[in-house]
Amino acid sequence: MKVNYVRKSTGTRTTIIIPDHLGQLWLATTPSNAVTRDTKRIKERLEQLDEPEAGEPFQRVAESALVADIEAYQARLLVDGEKMRDRVIDSLIPWLMSAVEPTATAAEVLKEIERFKTIPWEISESYESLERQRDAS
Template sequence: MKVNYVRKSTGTRTTIVIPDHLCQLWLATTPSDAITRDTQRIKERLELLDEPGEGEPFQRLAESALVADIQAYQAQLLADGENMKDRIIDALLPWLQGAIEPTATAVEVLKAIERFKSVPWSITESFENLQEQGYAHKKG
């Protein structure tokens, strides 16, 4: 994708070509509530970058920034996955306490969990509104 923009820090007009696959992945992992064209969103992100260091090409700086954004999104998803797992465990604990005796052995607890696993069930998230549902990953 070819992007033309003016760097905010220096006012320098810049044209840069970012690989399409990187742009598509970045756009997919940085949802926006603003209705803007894809090139505009990337342009706005690149305008925020500082000048590269001595001997560092701006192309590498730009691509590194997009990759860092993608990795930050991935880390957020992994953290949210841990939160989901914790919520599931919290939801199971009361059931488990009712399904076994307080003096149950570890083997009896594992058997109770195994019985519970055989029950068909599904996990659903609930949100106050559609906007919260669409941007739940932005919460930190």
């Protein structure tokens, strides 16, 4: 992914190539309400970076900043682990109640859960908690 922009701190025009896998992962972990092109979102993030120290390539600074953003997202998910687990359980309980009889044995419930795990899922991720977190700060 090639990104052209002007660094805000110095006004230096910069062209940088971000590896596609890093760019896509960063975009996936930095939700945005704005309807903007992917390169514009990355460009806006890179414009915020300071000049690198002498002898350090700006490529390393840019990639390190994107990786730090991804790791921060991962840390927020890990902190939210218990709540996330509870949300998953809460979502499954209504389905489970309709899938098995109230008198079902534990073995029957586990068998139904195994069957449920084989159903293909279409995953859609929600960033509600991160949006609330961003709005609160």
